[in-house]
Amino acid sequence: MNQRIVVVTGAGSGIGHATAALFRDAGDLVYGLDIAGAVPDGVASRECNVGDRASVKAVIGAIGEEHGRIDVLANVAGVVQFGRFDTITDEQWDRVHTVDLKGPFMTMQEALPYLRVAKGNVVNVSSVAGRVPQAYTVAYSAAKGGLTQLTRSLALELSPEGIRVNAVCPGTVDTPIVSEVAAMFPPDLDPRVADRLMMMLPGPAISPAEIGASIVYLASPAARMITGCVLAHDGGMS
Numbered sequence: 309m310n311q312r313i314v315v316v317t318g319a320g321s322g323i324g325h326a327t328a329a330l331f332r333d334a335g336d337l338v339y340g341l342d343i344a345g346a347v348p349d350g351v352a353s354r355e356c357n358v359g360d361r362a363s364v365k366a367v368i369g370a371i372g373e374e375h376g377r378i379d380v381l382a383n384v385a386g387v388v389q390f391g392r393f394d395t396i397t398d399e400q401w402d403r404v405h406t407v408d409l410k411g412p413f414m415t416m417q418e419a420l421p422y423l424r425v426a427k428g429n430v431v432n433v434s435s436v437a438g439r440v441p442q443a444y445t446v447a448y449s450a451a452k453g454g455l456t457q458l459t460r461s462l463a464l465e466l467s468p469e470g471i472r473v474n475a476v477c478p479g480t481v482d483t484p485i486v487s488e489v490a491a492m493f494p495p496d497l498d499p500r501v502a503d504r505l506m507m508m509l510p511g512p513a514i515s516p517a518e519i520g521a522s523i524v525y526l527a528s529p530a531a532r533m534i535t536g537c538v539l540a541h542d543g544g545m546s
């Protein structure tokens with residue numbers, strides 16, 4: 309009866325996929341939202357475009373109405389935009405802002421009535437690029453920086469109601485997004501700029517499940533006094 313209702317966006321791949329599996333393994337009832345890919349076994353799959361208000365409203369509204377509450381919303385869905393500033397098109401700017409910034413705005417708004425019932429919480433996946441400057445990711449950094457501040461500001465606004473809002477800022481995680489980014493590096497990348505894209509701690513790239521564990525922790529009762537936190541999980545990159 310105490311099973312939590314957990315909604316994870318971007319559950320069809322990478323960090324979202326791993327996060328949905330971890331919530332499932334913890335005994336939660338998990339809904340995985342995505343426009344592509346397959347969610348983990350034992351996770352309820354819902355097609356949802358987080359950049360489209362009607363889609364977000366329909367899917368989150370249906371989950372909320374079915375259970376009467378939402379305990380956890382993990383906003384993991386995201387796209388990258390990488391390239392020199394002077395080459396960024398309006399379409400690229402709009403896409404990254406629609407998915408990475410307006411998406412969490414809309415999912416949080418639609419989930420809020422149900423989060424209120426549960427005294428639930430939100431974990432947004434921002435990025436190292438949403439905490440510190442990063443070259444060649446200007447549109448993405450602007451969107452993720454916006455998401456970081458959206459997280460902090462909403463945490464303050466909702467704290468009197470006991471609803472927590474936190475963010476995790478991953479460094480380089482071993483997912484398809486990373487190969488997409490690597491393919492977009494300019495061939496003449498200045499080594500001083502490249503150095504700022506490196507993690508300090510030795511060892512392999514961060515795994516999706518490691519970021520998932522941070523998300524699951526922030527969403528857990530053990531973190532009941534943590535809100536407005538922007539957790540750097542980036543191997544010392546920032």
Ligand SMILES: NC(=O)c1ccc[n+]([C@@H]2O[C@H](COP(=O)([O-])OP(=O)(O)OC[C@H]3O[C@@H](n4cnc5c(N)ncnc54)[C@H](O)[C@@H]3O)[C@@H](O)[C@H]2O)c1
Nearest residue numbers: 318320321322323343357358385386435478480481483485
């Ligand atoms: N991989 C990294 O190194 C890294 C670093 C920092 C931050 N992040 C962030 O982590 C999050 C997850 O990234 P990932 O690396 O797992 O990428 P990924 O490409 O493996 O997964 C992203 C998922 O989001 C989904 N998605 C994209 N647009 C969507 C939309 N409009 N509606 C619903 N779903 C949509 C994709 O279909 C995909 O399944 C993103 O927000 C990303 O910005 C990733």
